[in-house]
Amino acid sequence: MRLQNKTAVVTGAASGMGKAIAELFAREGANVILADLNLDGAEQTANAITANGGTAKAVQVNVTEAADIDQMIDMAVDEYGTLDILVNNAGVMDGFEPVGEITDEKWDFIFEVNTKGVMRAIRKAMPIFLEKEQGVIINTASTGGFSGAHAGAAYGASKHAVIGLTKNTGFMYANKGIRCNAIAPGAVETNIGSSMTNISEFGMERAGLTHGLSPRSGQPEEIAQAALFLASDDASFVNGTVITVDGGWTSAF
Numbered sequence: 001m002r003l004q005n006k007t008a009v010v011t012g013a014a015s016g017m018g019k020a021i022a023e024l025f026a027r028e029g030a031n032v033i034l035a036d037l038n039l040d041g042a043e044q045t046a047n048a049i050t051a052n053g054g055t056a057k058a059v060q061v062n063v064t065e066a067a068d069i070d071q072m073i074d075m076a077v078d079e080y081g082t083l084d085i086l087v088n089n090a091g092v093m094d095g096f097e098p099v100g101e102i103t104d105e106k107w108d109f110i111f112e113v114n115t116k117g118v119m120r121a122i123r124k125a126m127p128i129f130l131e132k133e134q135g136v137i138i139n140t141a142s143t144g145g146f147s148g149a150h151a152g153a154a155y156g157a158s159k160h161a162v163i164g165l166t167k168n169t170g171f172m173y174a175n176k177g178i179r180c181n182a183i184a185p186g187a188v189e190t191n192i193g194s195s196m197t198n199i200s201e202f203g204m205e206r207a208g209l210t211h212g213l214s215p216r217s218g219q220p221e222e223i224a225q226a227a228l229f230l231a232s233d234d235a236s237f238v239n240g241t242v243i244t245v246d247g248g249w250t251s252a253f
Contacts (some may be wrong), residue, residue, distance in 0.1 A: 002037040002232040004029035009072055011063055011121065012090030014041030016190030017140065020220035021087055021227045026054030028228060031080040031127030035061035035072045036090070055080075063090045065107075073124045082132065085231045086125045088118040088162075089140040093196045094152035096203030107154045114158035119165060122180070126173075133177040138230050139166050140223075141182040141242060143250050149210040152203050163242055169239020179239040181230050186246025187211065188218040214249040 008025050013034035019041075022032045026049040034056055038043040042058035049056040059075050061068045076083045090235035092113045094106065118139055129135025144150035145159030162182060168181040226245045229235050244250060 001029035002202075002228065002234070003085070005031075006084040006177065006231075007031045007033070007076050007082055008085035008087060008231065009033045009035060009076050009083060009121075009125075010087040010089060011035045011061065011072070011117070012040040012140075013058075014045060017220045017223045018087070018089040019045050020224035021050060021089060022056065023054075024221070024224040024228055025085070025231065026056055027052075027231075029057075030085065032056040032233075033072065033076045034058045035063075037062050044201045046246040055189060061090075063121070064112040066120055069120045070124055071116065073121070073128070077128065083125055083128050085136045085138070086121060087138045087140075087227060087231075088121050089138075090117060091140060091142075094155040095196050095199040096207055097152040097154065097200040098203050098206070099153040101200050101203070102153050110154040110158050111161070114155070114223045115161045115165070117159065122165075122169060124179075129173075129178045130176055135178045136231050137166075137169065137178070137180040138227050139180070139182040141166065141184045143184050143244065144244050145182070145184055146241070147210070147253075149207055151207060152177075152200065166242065167240050174239055174250055179230075179235070181235070181240065182242045183225050183226050183230070183242045184224060184242050184246070185195060186218060186244075187214045187216075188220060188223060192221060210233070210253070213252050218245065218247060220249070 014036035034042040039060035046056040046058040142159040145163045166182040
């Protein structure tokens with residue numbers, strides 16, 4: 001029970017990696033707020049956690065809306081008295097568009113979800129963490145956050161920005177008892193592909209050159225184990241860095 005009496009917020013918790021993280025955190029003793037645009041999915045997961053003896057509540061959150069993010073953090077405090085762990089996992093893919101094909105509208109949407117939503121959630125949680133001089137932030141980045149070959153221009157740039165935000169936050173608040181790290185998953189079996197529209201043939205062909213080198217697809221539960229490590233006291237000296245969880249894919253380049 002490595003997270004006993006801790007309160008965690010997990011975004012994108014209705015499915016995939018977010019769901020696996022929420023379920024594992026609950027098994028390890030945490031009170032979990034499951035935030036997702038898909039309220040039905042979040043409620044189903046929360047109900048399953050509760051049925052198994054855990055503590056969880058679902059909330060509908062659109063991470064592009066500042067008011068929704070504020071409500072999400074406030075709910076954790078109202079329900080459980082505080083916030084200890086923030087997992088910024090919600091994200092969307094682009095359509096593998098290179099810069100010559102991306103539209104302003106799609107660029108802005110990808111950044112609103114993948115980057116600005118992360119910033120807003122951290123900003124909202126920070127006064128709570130500062131007051132208690134303790135807090136853990138875990139951001140889901142991507143191997144596309146340090147590679148130019150794993151998605152399109154917008155997704156890659158948005159995840160590079162998440163890594164930059166992670167490192168800056170980890171450094172800035174290191175002497176305040178706050179840790180901020182990121183996980184860079186490789187190919188993981190989730191439904192993020194459902195967010196892809198107007199896929200670029202050219203971009204997909206180019207990215208496919210590296211995708212073929214991935215030794216295997218990961219499972220959401222394997223990402224959840226990395227998140228548990230970062231959330232726990234086992235990672236007390238791990239701050240401002242990125243843990244790559246990709247089965248050895250990016251060790252090739």
